[in-house]
Amino acid sequence: MRAWLWVFAVALVGSFAQSLGAEQRAHTERISGSAGDVLEDNPVGRLKVYVYELPSKYNKKLLQKDPRCLNHMFAAEIFMHRFLLSSPVRTLNPEEADWFYTPIYTTCDLTPTGLPLPFKSPRMTRSAIQLISSKWPYWNRTEGADHFFVVPHDFGACFHYQEEKAIDRGILSLLRHATLVQTFGQRNHVCLKEGSITIPPYAPPQKMQAHLIPQDTPRSIFVYFRGLFYDVNNDPEGGYYARGARAAVWENFKDNPLFDISTDHPTTYYEDMQRAVFCLCPLGWAPWSPRLVEAVVFGCIPVIIADDIVLPFADAIPWEEIGVFVAEEDVPDLDTILTSISPEVILRKQRLLANPSMKRAMLFPQPAQSGDAFHQILNGLARKLPHHKSVYLKTSEKVLNWTAGPVGDLKPW
Numbered sequence: 212m213r214a215w216l217w218v219f220a221v222a223l224v225g226s227f228a229q230s231l232g233a234e235q236r237a238h239t240e241r242i243s244g245s246a247g248d249v250l251e252d253n254p255v256g257r258l259k260v261y262v263y264e265l266p267s268k269y270n271k272k273l274l275q276k277d278p279r280c281l282n283h284m285f286a287a288e289i290f291m292h293r294f295l296l297s298s299p300v301r302t303l304n305p306e307e308a309d310w311f312y313t314p315i316y317t318t319c320d321l322t323p324t325g326l327p328l329p330f331k332s333p334r335m336t337r338s339a340i341q342l343i344s345s346k347w348p349y350w351n352r353t354e355g356a357d358h359f360f361v362v363p364h365d366f367g368a369c370f371h372y373q374e375e376k377a378i379d380r381g382i383l384s385l386l387r388h389a390t391l392v393q394t395f396g397q398r399n400h401v402c403l404k405e406g407s408i409t410i411p412p413y414a415p416p417q418k419m420q421a422h423l424i425p426q427d428t429p430r431s432i433f434v435y436f437r438g439l440f441y442d443v444n445n446d447p448e449g450g451y452y453a454r455g456a457r458a459a460v461w462e463n464f465k466d467n468p469l470f471d472i473s474t475d476h477p478t479t480y481y482e483d484m485q486r487a488v489f490c491l492c493p494l495g496w497a498p499w500s501p502r503l504v505e506a507v508v509f510g511c512i513p514v515i516i517a518d519d520i521v522l523p524f525a526d527a528i529p530w531e532e533i534g535v536f537v538a539e540e541d542v543p544d545l546d547t548i549l550t551s552i553s554p555e556v557i558l559r560k561q562r563l564l565a566n567p568s569m570k571r572a573m574l575f576p577q578p579a580q581s582g583d584a585f586h587q588i589l590n591g592l593a594r595k596l597p598h599h600k601s602v603y604l605k606t607s608e609k610v611l612n613w614t615a616g617p618v619g620d621l622k623p624w
């Protein structure tokens with residue numbers, strides 16, 4: 212019953228696609244309204260960034276010790292550093308800087324199996340701030356309000372991968388005034404500070420490029436997902452991991468022929484996403500995952516299952532229009548929700564996803580390209596200028612508490 216409905220939908224989408232193909236080729240579609248324009252903003256000339264020079268123990272040495280840090284989903288912190296060093300927005304004169312950047316690699320501490328741990332990050336961050344605030348006068352002027360930090364771990368500057376513990380810690384107190392550039396985004400959450408810039412996780416651009424298949428390949432998979440449904444090691448009783456949403460996907464749809472879902476990661480993973488209409492992007496430990504990036508890059512409509520998620524560059528990317536949002540509690544109705552989306556709506560989302568500016572904004576390529584995620588971060592920082600006069604503190608006015616937090620975090624790095 213469901214299967215024939217779906218076949219019908221595919222046929223419809225196919226014929227729509229054919230009739231619209233010519234029109235689509237005639238002009239590259241831009242996102243309507245201001246969204247598309249914002250994505251194409253050029254940050255050069257709109258802000259100047261000063262990059263602090265730190266001893267290599269805060270950055271390069273860590274990478275030398277474990278080069279795998281370049282390949283995991285938090286690698287944006289390293290590539291952002293490299294990007295800024297040669298970016299035209301960089302200034303060598305701190306007196307003219309709008310923003311100050313402290314290059315610390317907070318997630319480059321990997322377990323033998325490659326899992327990045329954030330437990331040393333508070334100590335490293337505090338130590339770096341101590342250093343810049345004693346060596347240069349700029350931190351003390353605002354206690355960091357014109358400084359930004361890239362903190363890409365699961366819960367950003369809360370520096371823990373389990374939500375409850377991250378919430379207990381809260382955002383490292385020394386970062387209270389700074390702008391945080393982070394993958395984590397969830398509304399009304401202690402780990403998301405107002406004014407933070409939410410970015411996509413790092414996904415390897417060359418590798419994705421190498422797996423592209425012809426654009427006109429039919430999308431014969433209705434719903435696609437690869438990944439964990441349960442995390443038995445870290446959540447033995449179940450229900451905590453993904454707040455039970457992934458488990459609900461498995462329990463309800465493991466035998467549904469419309470759902471191509473499994474824990475196996477096939478070598479054709481990227482190709483399969485290009486053959487799918489919908490790609491599930493449920494929360495895991497954190498609300499976000501690299502699937503968001505992969506879905507956009509591979510033109511698969513992201514089905515976002517993560518209540519209150521704040522998506523990357525949400526002020527520039529029309530996520531509501533390209534994706535489908537399903538409340539965590541509605542997962543049992545996922546089949547009905549997705550099969551009742553009309554072919555016209557599917558086609559419109561696919562056409563928006565085909566817009567190259569959308570894909571570019573999701574990636575951190577080397578070398579950088581205009582409109583990529585690096586540029587979107589700079590655009591986000593530029594939109595926050597000028598800094599409000601109130602961020603400049605009076606002499607001797609101090610707000611931040613340098614001794615808050617566990618004693619172990621207070622040691623120099």
Ligand SMILES: *[C@@H]1O[C@H](CO)[C@@H](O)[C@H](O)[C@H]1NC(C)=O
Nearest residue numbers: 344345346347348349351609
């Ligand atoms: C900034 O303030 C800290 C703490 O009050 C102080 O130790 C440091 O010397 C100040 N930095 C500069 C450059 O004056």
Ligand SMILES: *[C@@H]1O[C@H](CO)[C@@H](O)[C@H](O)[C@H]1NC(C)=O
Nearest residue numbers: 610611612613614615616617
């Ligand atoms: C700073 O934090 C420490 C540890 O939580 C606390 O003992 C101290 O009273 C705080 N200082 C101020 C000025 O709030």
